[in-house]
Amino acid sequence: MLKFDIEKQNGLMRAGVIHTPHGDIKTPCFVGAATRAAVKALTMQEMRDLGSQAILANTYHLILTPGPDLIKQAGGLAEFSSWHGPTFTDSGGFQIFSLPDVKITEEGAKFKSHINGDKLEMTPESSMQAQWAIGADIHMAFDQLAKSDNKKDMKDAMDRTHRWLDRCIAEHQRLETETISVPQYLYAVVQGGNFNDLRAESAKYCAAKDVDGFGIGGVFVAEGMAEMLETVNSILPNDKPRHLLGMGQEPIDLFVGAEYGCDTFDCVAPTRMARNGSLYTHDGRINIKNAKYKNDFTSLDPECDCECCKNYSRAYLHHLFRTDEITAKVLASIHNEHFVVKIVDRIRDSILSGTFKEYKNQFLARYYSAK
RNA sequence: GCUGGAAUCGUCUAGUGGCAAUGACAAGAGACUGUACAUCUCUCGGCUUCGGCCUUCGUAGGUUCGAGUCCUACUUCCAGCA
Numbered sequence: 001m002l003k004f005d006i007e008k009q010n011g012l013m014r015a016g017v018i019h020t021p022h023g024d025i026k027t028p029c030f031v032g033a034a035t036r037a038a039v040k041a042l043t044m045q046e047m048r049d050l051g052s053q054a055i056l057a058n059t060y061h062l063i064l065t066p067g068p069d070l071i072k073q074a075g076g077l078a079e080f081s082s083w084h085g086p087t088f089t090d091s092g093g094f095q096i097f098s099l100p101d102v103k104i105t106e107e108g109a110k111f112k113s114h115i116n117g118d119k120l121e122m123t124p125e126s127s128m129q130a131q132w133a134i135g136a137d138i139h140m141a142f143d144q145l146a147k148s149d150n151k152k153d154m155k156d157a158m159d160r161t162h163r164w165l166d167r168c169i170a171e172h173q174r175l176e177t178e179t180i181s182v183p184q185y186l187y188a189v190v191q192g193g194n195f196n197d198l199r200a201e202s203a204k205y206c207a208a209k210d211v212d213g214f215g216i217g218g219v220f221v222a223e224g225m226a227e228m229l230e231t232v233n234s235i236l237p238n239d240k241p242r243h244l245l246g247m248g249q250e251p252i253d254l255f256v257g258a259e260y261g262c263d264t265f266d267c268v269a270p271t272r273m274a275r276n277g278s279l280y281t282h283d284g285r286i287n288i289k290n291a292k293y294k295n296d297f298t299s300l301d302p303e304c305d306c307e308c309c310k311n312y313s314r315a316y317l318h319h320l321f322r323t324d325e326i327t328a329k330v331l332a333s334i335h336n337e338h339f340v341v342k343i344v345d346r347i348r349d350s351i352l353s354g355t356f357k358e359y360k361n362q363f364l365a366r367y368y369s370a371k
Numbered sequence: 372g373c374u375g376g377a378a379u380c381g382u383c384u385a386g387u388g389g390c391a392a393u394g395a396c397a398a399g400a401g402a403c404u405g406u407a408c409a410u411c412u413c414u415c416g417g418c419u420u421c422g423g424c425c426u427u428c429g430u431a432g433g434u435u436c437g438a439g440u441c442c443u444a445c446u447u448c449c450a451g452c453a
Contacts, residue, residue: 094405114407246405268406
């Protein structure tokens with residue numbers, strides 16, 4: 001069983017430590033998205049330097065290339081990527097869901113590779129096998145996403161996710177007993193969309209299972225997230241960690257997530273937006289490509305202590321983006337990733353010191369006041 | 372000097388009688404939440420009561436219902452010959 005210590009708790013919100021075979025994760029924690037075993041535009045050393053504690057890779061992408069077996073040969077995800085720290089893998093459910101021409105059956109999902117059109121299939125069992133080969137510390141159960149206002153569709157997807165969960169657990173346990181390696185852990189994924197009664201049902205189902213933690217998935221809109229998380233996390237066992245899948249573009253999502261009992265987060269938005277020139281500051285997000293930054297020789301964010309903000313001006317970043325220098329994306333990614341990692345680190349500090357509410361109010365008031 | 376060829380939006384470019392006029396770049400702005408994303412979208416002559424109106428394809432004339440497109444002259448540039 002994955003070891004998770006809670007250092008301080010206030011309502012659903014808590015600060016703790018997840019002890020993984022590759023090291024500890026002090027929670028709450030923002031986990032970097034390393035979909036293809038790489039954080040886009042950044043080296044693993046840069047990730048360490050900016051304060052990242054863990055990364056999350058994607059089973060779908062790694063199955064396509066270079067393949068789970070190759071990563072296994074390399075000694076697992078952490079070794080292969082030279083990250084060496086705690087790692088997660090997402091099951092592939094989300095990606096497959098987002099592909100066109102996906103066929104969901106009870107057995108699994110049939111889809112075409114976005115790279116070469118190969119007809120592929122993923123099942124709960126094959127996802128578990130791939131994740132064991134990839135060898136992340138924490139795996140996600142293979143789930144079926146649904147994005148629908150139709151409650152019946154949502155319930156069908158949720159019920160199937162539950163049936164798949166049982167198969168994931170069975171396969172995970174089989175692999176666990178037959179594999180002589182460092183332990184690997186499994187999170188169940190709670191679904192149910194925007195229907196809180198379905199969310200409650202899903203949380204109850206998952207809570208009863210022999211898993212190491214929980215992913216909360218299928219959150220597409222931040223509205224209503226607080227109530228949803230309150231519902232779900234009141235039901236999930238308190239002593240296991242919870243990962244809020246895919247949320248973290250907006251700082252408020254991180255505050256709300258932590259406040260309502262989520263321990264880890266991952267989100268592609270900080271690095272994606274960085275590559276597209278949309279950069280976080282304490283006074284809100286700015287588009288560094290805008291003409292008004294051409295002659296702005298101030299730091300991107302004077303209160304940020306990342307490599308980018310300590311050394312370079314907005315005018316310089318503007319110039320790098322305008323001239324399409326690769327360095328633009330590197331520096332911007334360092335900053336955005338650091339920014340969200342730091343927010344969550346400070347949320348943790350504020351939980352430990354009992355000042356969460358003050359920190360939240362002060363941060364959000366300033367961040368969202370500009371717009 | 373002669374003979375050909377060419378001049379279109381900031382730049383390059385499409386256009387061969389129905390055109391405010393193609394595409395690319397540049398420029399201006401927006402989007403992005405378990406990454407098919409180094410991506411995508413919109414704007415890009417002026418005005419508008421959003422139906423249009425006005426001014427534009429080197430300059431000036433002309434032919435035509437209608438000209439960026441055809442004719443004439445001029446200007447500038449390019450190539451070849453002297």
